[in-house]
Amino acid sequence: MSHNETATLKNEGHSLSTSNKLFNRNYLMLFQGQFVSRLGNSIYSIAIMIWLKQITDSGTVMGIFAASTALPMIMMSAIGGAVADRFPRKAIIVGTDVVSGLAMLFLAATFYANLPPVYSIAGVFIAGLIMSTMRAFFGPAINAAIPDLVPEKRISGANSMGKLSEKFSQFFGYFFGSQLLMILGLPILVIANGISYLLSAFSESFIHIPQRLPEKTKGVKAYLRAFKTDIGEGLRYIGRNRGLKKLLYLSISTAFFSTPIMILLIFYVTDFLKLGEQWFGYFLIDFGIGSLVGTIIVSIFNVHGATRKFFLILFLIFEAVGYVLLGQVSSSEQALALVFIGGVMNGFTTISIFTLMQIT
Template sequence: MYALISKALGFQYVLHLKGFLLNKNIFLLWQGQLISQLGMQAYTIAMMFWLMENTGSSFLMSLILTLSILPSVIFGPIAGVIADQFSRKNILIVTDLIRGMSVLLLSVMIFGEYESQFIIVMLFATVSIVNGISKAFFQPAVDAFIPDLVTSNKLSKTVAFFQSTTQCTTIIGQALGGILYRALGAPILLLLDAISYFISAFSESFIKYDAKEHKKISGIANKYKQHKADLMDGLSYVNSCKGMLQTMIFASSINFFIAPVMLLLPFYVTGQLLEEAHWYGYLLAVMALGSILGYWLSATINVRGNRRTMVMFLSMLLFSCSLMLFSQTISPKIALISLFISGLSLGIFNLQATTLFQKNTPTEFRGRVMSLLMTISSGLLPLGLLIGGGLGAVTNNNTQLIFSVCSIGIAVLTITTSLNSSLRSYLFNHEEIAPRKA
């Protein structure tokens, strides 16, 4: 790993893929993210397996997962201000170090207090909250940082590369996580997760870029006033961009309808497809593969003018149709095909939505814009999970009905949103920020 970093520092370009070059700064950022994503999968699997084996409580598992999501809702707007006020590189390093230290402490405690179930459960809850808070500050910073490190014409392919490798690490992590848990146990798996965050922070520390000057403010009262003013400036900027907020809500609302599907997918496998549990992994993997292809197809599309509008709306209609087919079939093969198409359409849509906000927001506002997008998206996810769980309880986990309702909901949302003139105007008439110099 250190040899790779040293080599990266010695050359201007270190990786060639699909006709574009990743510069050394993007490579260092990507390399760190790749390793920490694998570690994140290790933490999730260690937590879920340990809680399942030692408590047997699905409610406790869902509660701790919710605790990891809520900080993005609570701290999202503040995190955006921080990402615009301070060095984004430093934010990434600090949050990675905090996550590494918290997971390391958890690993040590499990080694020493393994028999104390209550203490370990409380530690998992605490670490999940700490990781959630760290991610709340990390994600807007990295989303705002990427456009600062790459030229505008390469942004779409760079984001596609980041997103697709994230999907790959998810597949690998899910495939290997259970095996490593059985072979190594929770403490060692958590230790590997902690090490991954430290390596990520180390890799990010070598990134070199032209950082803007940040004004220094003394006094707690003055800092609070400045934070508040910056937050209001960010909200005013979003409000001044006609159609931006509506576009954010549309993009984030997809999570609301996806949440019940992902929550009840195990019941779909065993109750509707009448297959064994390993098919759950197959379906997740094929959806991730579809997303990877979708990211790269989306990156190659010329989306100027009305074409972006067509691509985004048609991809959501395709997602709705494939989800409807998925909801009604009892054939495992058709389920695989339909979920692959669902992942493909989501990949196309997500890349267009992400780069839309990254490209067309000035760097001094980008952290706040991306954090607002994260806040809306994160806020709708728990709501979708709760409603999905409630519908499952009422209908005896009737996935055919619930998934079809989600499909219809996405179609109705897409059609009604397409009639919004402000949103169409934002998609069609957006003005790209002048590209940075290479």
């Protein structure tokens, strides 16, 4: 969540939702739209990782791909937060999904053009950069919108349901992704992912998102000054809020250290454990199921205060230790057990950090 979104929530003080139910019409439309795009993206994610390994067999290339697709989202997240505060969030959500869908269809066209593999790889990188940039705007808009789509007491539940949607879509996507890659080929899967984004945008176009917009500014220079002011206010708010600053550092550091593990997992499975590529999907499913269990634990027990802080720190330590132990085991059963435990820890910590940042 960006600095400015947090400031916005703090300033508004309460949810703008007029419904007293979690599963109201607006939230359901958003939920189903996200599920469709997440399912398509999960299938695409595993397929593109397997395809890149088959084409390049290079951990360096895959690492560069991961870094290049993550950097735009990191660098532009503050701008994305300011945009989410100053422009209609519905337009941002729908627009970014449309652009992501078109980027996928453009990538599919490069595959059908029968170009040398290097051009297809370049297309994958370009599409990844575009989609990462879109997520830098989509994420803050979604995060800022959810508290105004559901009652304040249901925000944690909405976050958990969003995580459940993500994990179920990943479960089906990772399970069928490698098989669909072999049966249909990557171009068809890329087209399907593009269509899923466009369907998501269509569903989201029917959502009404209540929002207090600031007074409109006139001229490009005025907008730039307003963005600079918004970003500065957000940074100052973070600086004044000691707890929020720690949460932000924690969120960034966990993402920084955990992402390479997921990227290199395919090499761990195929080169270290000597298993087939389809096992990469099984390991991702295993992690996803564990994360789903962790999410359910958050929803059921709904811990607060010092208790949440204790379990958050404890589970972060357990997750880190589990990743270290992965290099010490040689059987698939032991590795699957460690990955599952890591998923449980990850699900709990992700939702806990996310909820704390929204309500702080």
